[in-house]
Amino acid sequence: MKAKVLNPGPERTIALVFDKDDEVIATLQRFATEHELVASRFTAIGALSGAVLGYFDWDRKAYDRIPVDEQVEVLSLIGDIALDGTQPRAHAHAVLGRRDGSTVGGHLLVATVRPTLEVILVESPSYLVKRCDPESGLALIEIGA
Amino acid sequence: MKAKVLNPGPERTIALVFDKDDEVIATLQRFATEHELVASRFTAIGALSGAVLGYFDWDRKAYDRIPVDEQVEVLSLIGDIALDGTQPRAHAHAVLGRRDGSTVGGHLLVATVRPTLEVILVESPSYLVKRCDPESGLALIEIGA
Amino acid sequence: MKAKVLNPGPERTIALVFDKDDEVIATLQRFATEHELVASRFTAIGALSGAVLGYFDWDRKAYDRIPVDEQVEVLSLIGDIALDGTQPRAHAHAVLGRRDGSTVGGHLLVATVRPTLEVILVESPSYLVKRCDPESGLALIEIGA
Numbered sequence: 001m002k003a004k005v006l007n008p009g010p011e012r013t014i015a016l017v018f019d020k021d022d023e024v025i026a027t028l029q030r031f032a033t034e035h036e037l038v039a040s041r042f043t044a045i046g047a048l049s050g051a052v053l054g055y056f057d058w059d060r061k062a063y064d065r066i067p068v069d070e071q072v073e074v075l076s077l078i079g080d081i082a083l084d085g086t087q088p089r090a091h092a093h094a095v096l097g098r099r100d101g102s103t104v105g106g107h108l109l110v111a112t113v114r115p116t117l118e119v120i121l122v123e124s125p126s127y128l129v130k131r132c133d134p135e136s137g138l139a140l141i142e143i144g145a
Numbered sequence: 146m147k148a149k150v151l152n153p154g155p156e157r158t159i160a161l162v163f164d165k166d167d168e169v170i171a172t173l174q175r176f177a178t179e180h181e182l183v184a185s186r187f188t189a190i191g192a193l194s195g196a197v198l199g200y201f202d203w204d205r206k207a208y209d210r211i212p213v214d215e216q217v218e219v220l221s222l223i224g225d226i227a228l229d230g231t232q233p234r235a236h237a238h239a240v241l242g243r244r245d246g247s248t249v250g251g252h253l254l255v256a257t258v259r260p261t262l263e264v265i266l267v268e269s270p271s272y273l274v275k276r277c278d279p280e281s282g283l284a285l286i287e288i289g290a
Numbered sequence: 291m292k293a294k295v296l297n298p299g300p301e302r303t304i305a306l307v308f309d310k311d312d313e314v315i316a317t318l319q320r321f322a323t324e325h326e327l328v329a330s331r332f333t334a335i336g337a338l339s340g341a342v343l344g345y346f347d348w349d350r351k352a353y354d355r356i357p358v359d360e361q362v363e364v365l366s367l368i369g370d371i372a373l374d375g376t377q378p379r380a381h382a383h384a385v386l387g388r389r390d391g392s393t394v395g396g397h398l399l400v401a402t403v404r405p406t407l408e409v410i411l412v413e414s415p416s417y418l419v420k421r422c423d424p425e426s427g428l429a430l431i432e433i434g435a
Contacts, residue, residue, distance in 0.1 A: 001317050006303040006410075013151040015184075015273060017286050027146050039305070041410045043188065043333065045223050045238040047201060055389045056337060058361045058404070066391040071203045075238045075250040076221045076366045076385070078335050080408060091408070093335040093365045095221070095240050095385050095393060097250040099200050101211040103240060105365040105387040114203070115281040118225055118236070120151075120186045128305060136405040141307050158296040160329070160418060162431050172291050188333065190368050190383040192346060216348045220383045220395040221366045240366070240385050242395040244345045246356040248385060259348070260426040263370055263381070265296075265331045 002143040006039055006124035018046065018117035024077075025090050025108060028119075032081045032088035039128035042092075044077035046117030051096060053106030061137040066106050073097035074117060077108065081121075082128035084139050089130055147288040151184055151269035163191065163262035169222075170235050170253060173264075177226045177233035182266075184273035187237075189222035191262030196241065198251030206282040211251050218242035219262060222253065226266075227273035229284050234275055292433040296329055296414035308336065308407035314367075315380050315398060318409075322371045322378035327411075329418035332382075334367035336407030341386065343396030351427040356396050363387035364407060367398065371411075372418035374429050379420060 018027065032040065049071055054063035079092030095105040130139040163172065177185065194216055199208035224237030240250040275284040308317065322330065339361055344353035369382030385395040420429040 001306055001308045001312050001321065003307075003321065004305045006305055007301075011152075011303065013156065013267075013269060015149045015151055015271075015286070015288065016146055017148075017288050018146045020280070022146050031146065031148065041333070043186070043223050045225075045236070049203075053387075053391055055363060055387065055391065056361075057389070058339075064389060068391075071201075073200060073238060073251055075240045076223050078333050078366050080335075080410070091335070093363060093387070095248075095250060095365045095387075097198075097200065097238070097240075099202070099209060101198055101200065101213075101249040101251050103248045103250045103385075103393045104391040105385060105393045106363055106391050115278055115283060116285045118286055120225070122303075124303060126305075133405055135310070138405060140406045141305070141408055143305065143307050156297075158301065158412075158414060160294045160296055160416075160431070160433065161291055162293075162433050163291045165425070167291050176291065176293065188331070188368050190370075190381070194348075216346075218345060218383060218396055220385045221368050240393075240395060242343075242345065242383070242385075244347070244354060246343055246345065246358075246394040246396050248393045248395045260423055260428060261430045263431055265370070 004143045006126045009125040012123045014121045016119040016121055018113040020114050022113045024111040028090045029088055037081055037088055037123050038083055039124040039126050040081040040121050042079055042119050042121040044117055044119040046074045048072050049112045049114035051111040052109040054109045055106050068104055082130050082141050084130040149288045151271045154270040157268045159266045161264040161266055163258040165259050167258045169256040173235045174233055182226055182233055182268050183228055184269040184271050185226040185266050187224055187264050187266040189262055189264040191219045193217050194257045194259035196256040197254040199254045200251050213249055227275050227286050229275040294433045296416045299415040302413040304411045306409040306411055308403040310404050312403045314401040318380045319378055327371055327378055327413050328373055329414040329416050330371040330411050332369055332409050332411040334407055334409040336364045337404055338362050339402045339404035341401040342399040344399045345396050358394055372420050372431050374420040
């Protein structure tokens with residue numbers, strides 16, 4: 001395990017309120033690009049008209065897709081935004097709630113907001129950088145020695 | 146999606162430790178009223194002797210009620226407190242864990258603590274205001290243009 | 291419910307990136323000991339090769355063990371680190387996601403990382419202290435009168 005202090009300077013807290021039909025990952029990454037975010041984390045609650053979740057298959061080294069084709073509550077959405085090359089890349093995991101209270105969750109690939117998603121994003125002055133992990137093939141946050 | 150910076154000034158972090166039989170939403174809103182909180186967010190873990198969760202029925206524009214009548218772990222509780230008129234209103238989503246590890250989740254309507262709930266609340270100096278969304282009928286956070 | 295302000299002084303945000311095969315609770319507590327953390331909270335996402343979750347049986351006043359013997363996504367991991375005597379003690383609840391998107395959750399007893407776990411830890415200057423709660427027998431955070 002490696003550690004890095006993210007706030008040698010002040011952090012900025014931003015409320016992001018998504019509108020109906022916003023796609024979550026693309027909207028987060030566009031915001032991060034426009035505001036030059038280099039290391040952020042977020043939590044969110046809200047609701048979706050649908051989503052595609054992912055499960056990382058360790059043998060295939062690829063995500064299985066889990067479609068969620070119904071109105072669901074976003075019970076928890078936790079994630080971070082780090083730099084992959086020069087591009088901000090959002091990494092988020094979600095737990096979604098169905099009509100009967102049962103839950104479905106995974107790595108968030110695609111999600112369509114309805115009626116809203118309330119995101120609290122904290123932006124740090126430090127950099128977090130992703131590098132391809134040779135064993136998994138995934139772009140993981142790398143903290144230098 | 147709209148954005149608002151929440152910390153033009155310093156934020157305050159407060160640990161709230163709930164006692165057995167405290168009701169979560171009422172206790173949070175009373176604390177927010179007494180301390181004049183205008184924009185806060187929180188995460189929590191703990192356990193409950195019971196709860197009522199909600200699922201927003203998009204067709205009816207109302208919450209279905211999902212009663213949880215057993216001792217459950219609070220696996221995640223994420224939420225915010227914003228102003229609805231002059232009153233602080235807590236909005237929280239929960240994932241609860243049963244004896245066999247299965248989960249049930251939703252919008253938190255009512256929850257009774259047992260034995261404790263550990264809440265980390267961060268209070269911001271900015272205002273977050275709720276307005277009735279005409280399409281859903283819900284009081285959603287509105288960030289002005 | 292009792293409340294305590296955690297940041298009379300500045301807080302420190304630290305990104306912890308776990309490596310494959312790190313055990314989560316032991317690694318967190320070792321980090322807290324080495325860095326003399328007295329009141330911290332964290333959120334995390336990532337994936338595990340396996341875990342043991344707990345459900346607190348209110349009648350027996352002890353944790354049932356729920357083994358999870360498969361590769362799972364860490365959909366949410368929320369917790370805090372407080373002092374139990376002079377020792378930092380991590381308390382964390384997790385929601386884990388299986389291949390089909392179904393979830394399992396509980397109090398995190400043991401968890402083995404694969405390939406990574408991204409933890410955002412915020413360290414406060416205030417103390418949070420655990421004391422044995424006579425009714426439950428659990429070490430709960432106590433905020434003095």
